[in-house]
Amino acid sequence: MSRIALIAGEGRLASAIASALDNPLAYALDHLTPEVEAKPFRLERLVPFLDELTDQGVTQVVFAGAIRRPRIEPDLFDQRTMAIVPKILMGMQSGDDAALRAVLDVFEEAGIHVVSVDEVLPDLVPGEGVLAGEPGSRDQKDAARAAAIVRGLGPLDVGQGAVVAQGLCLAVEALPGTQAMLEFVKLHAGLKPDPNGARGVLFKAPKPGQDRRIDLPTIGPDTVRQAAEAGLGGIVWEAGGVILLEREAAIAAANEAGLFLWSRA
Structure with missing residues (x-):
């Protein structure tokens, strides 16, 4: 069964989206404090995180809320995530927009479609x-x-x-x-x-x-x-x-x- 996951940031948007979804899976970068109950994950282990989403039947994700850049801990990278580090770091060096696009590309390449907030709640x-x-x-x-x-x-x-x-x-x-x-x-x-x-x-x-x-x-x-x-x-x-x-x-x-x-x- 296909499921949608919520990647929660800070602020009230994440809770508004969570209330509109049917039994969503909620996750958040571990340095953030979202207003919804969310399972933490780390950017350094992004590929295993994508595996977990796939195992849970997730085919779509929606990002909701403010996301501050995490502090990267090089020792925490797994081998598969390490392979995509150059792409992510290049995006970070080019600015916030490029960094976000790089992360979205990784989700899409894993077969997980990123949907916009207005696709979930058009009235927002x-x-x-x-x-x-x-x-x-x-x-x-x-x-x-x-x-x-x-x-x-x-x-x-x-x-x-x-x-x-x-x-x-x-x-x-x-x-x-x-x-x-x-x-x-x-x-x-x-x-x-x-x-x-x-x-x-x-x-x-x-x-x-x-x-x-x-x-x-x-x-x-x-x-x-x-x-x-x-x-x-x-x-x-x-x-x-x-x-x-x-x-x-x-x-x-x-x-x-x-x-x-x-x-x-």
């Missing part, structure tokens, strides 16, 4: 539309500017978000993540030239050319709260390319804070 990835509030003309200009910045940074494999207010880029997302970016914006609220002008937007989107089966940007009620604390006017994201967790709670939080939520085409 909103299509085009305004979900809360209403962006004004100045907000729309800031959103377009932020989208261009994220798109331009894509080839550099830097991040998946930016904050723009009154046409100025206040911050871009890097390794510390969205919360750290918004905390920076909160601390530097005085950078906006017109105190009475547009409050600014947080924009999120996948990197151009990103493999969308893994590492899609994610927002939720916590993001709304952080954006409100940073003094922003709304959150904008690329329609069909960003995961929205706890949609109703996020919309309620946005309405309460006076923020708009816009899934932008």
Whole structure:
């Protein structure tokens, strides 16, 4: 009987996916602390792990949640995994996107198909539309500017978000993540030239050319709260390319804070 396995990362996404699956097998890299009960595995023993999945009848896997790079312990490699180390290390040296693609290729070559989050739970990835509030003309200009910045940074494999207010880029997302970016914006609220002008937007989107089966940007009620604390006017994201967790709670939080939520085409 065919089964699907969940490769759980950190954050709430893994538990949302687990609740949607019928008796899933859940695994996680052993340096992570997912919110679901998951059996640990190590990257250094990736091939034996794939054997275990096959023995369990797994033909599909879905990756859900944030995955931090593990510290590699060379002494722990088995001989078969050692044979694919050059491919994985080459990917790691080329950036996060290349590293993830290298790992996905290994799964596919083992006959285990990697499915995307929206194949499992389509409602988690909103299509085009305004979900809360209403962006004004100045907000729309800031959103377009932020989208261009994220798109331009894509080839550099830097991040998946930016904050723009009154046409100025206040911050871009890097390794510390969205919360750290918004905390920076909160601390530097005085950078906006017109105190009475547009409050600014947080924009999120996948990197151009990103493999969308893994590492899609994610927002939720916590993001709304952080954006409100940073003094922003709304959150904008690329329609069909960003995961929205706890949609109703996020919309309620946005309405309460006076923020708009816009899934932008």
